[in-house]
Amino acid sequence: MKTLKSIANKFFTLVALVLLLASCKSNTDKAGGNEEGIIEFDTKGVDDQHPLYGLAPSSATLKFKKEKFIVEMSTMGMFNTTIIGDTKLKTVAQTVKFMDIKQACIENEKEIEADNKDYELNIELTKETKKIAGLKCYKINVTMVNDPSIKFTGWFTKDLGMEDCNLLTPYAKVPGVLMDYRVKKMGLEMHFLAKSYKSAEVSDNTFDVPASMKIVSKEEMGKFFANLQ
Numbered sequence: 001m002k003t004l005k006s007i008a009n010k011f012f013t014l015v016a017l018v019l020l021l022a023s024c025k026s027n028t029d030k031a032g033g034n035e036e037g038i039i040e041f042d043t044k045g046v047d048d049q050h051p052l053y054g055l056a057p058s059s060a061t062l063k064f065k066k067e068k069f070i071v072e073m074s075t076m077g078m079f080n081t082t083i084i085g086d087t088k089l090k091t092v093a094q095t096v097k098f099m100d101i102k103q104a105c106i107e108n109e110k111e112i113e114a115d116n117k118d119y120e121l122n123i124e125l126t127k128e129t130k131k132i133a134g135l136k137c138y139k140i141n142v143t144m145v146n147d148p149s150i151k152f153t154g155w156f157t158k159d160l161g162m163e164d165c166n167l168l169t170p171y172a173k174v175p176g177v178l179m180d181y182r183v184k185k186m187g188l189e190m191h192f193l194a195k196s197y198k199s200a201e202v203s204d205n206t207f208d209v210p211a212s213m214k215i216v217s218k219e220e221m222g223k224f225f226a227n228l229q
Contacts, residue, residue: 036065037160039133039177040196043073046182046189056190068207084207090168093209094221104213105221109168116170119183120145123173132179133194135159140174142182155180 041060045053057073064070067088074080084093090109096102107115121142128139137155144150156176163175171178179194209215216224 037199041192063202065202105218112168119170121170133197
């Protein structure tokens with residue numbers, strides 16, 4: 001059980017950052033923009049020699065509607081987390097279900113920006129394109145600010161509109177929805193690649209924090225994960 005608790009602790013912070021990258025601010029004035037739909041991602045660790053490589057989540061689901069979104073991930077079916085965001089209010093609720101624990105904390109814009117400083121990026125936009133999940137995507141070249149020797153590429157789409165979707169993320173310069181990208185947290189680097197997209201109706205209550213969740217402060221949530229070690 002100690003191993004599972006350690007995994008949950010490591011992946012909570014990773015998932016909180018990674019899934020925030022999928023948040024999208026809808027803009028009805030942008031041509032071609034869709035305000036509602038679902039994107040499925042394949043996920044995996046980048047370094048197959050990393051001790052946690054085989055324990056990384058293998059998929060993530062993003063549902064979005066106008067200025068709201070929710071992303072769901074699960075590790076080993078034991079540790080489940082969702083990220084529920086509102087880009088208009090600039091808040092993100094992080095929920096956790098692990099064993100008998102059901103709780104959530106809500107971060108404001110300043111707290112989110114502070115978290116992003118730990119993964120600061122230099123991003124170069126390019127004109128190179130290709131199709132991902134049926135959508136036209138544009139390539140980006142990425143360099144870590146704190147370690148310029150770390151470089152990788154990513155891809156985003158303008159087909160869904162939402163040019164301001166990444167304003168609260170390390171990818172703030174990217175004017176569209178990220179479809180292929182990497183992040184590193186807690187020493188484990190992850191790769192996310194969109195495998196499907198569909199325009200679909202999403203119920204408004206999808207974005208509600210479940211009533212069964214205990215609302216706690218960010219500090220309380222941090223203590224909870226620290227105690228799992």
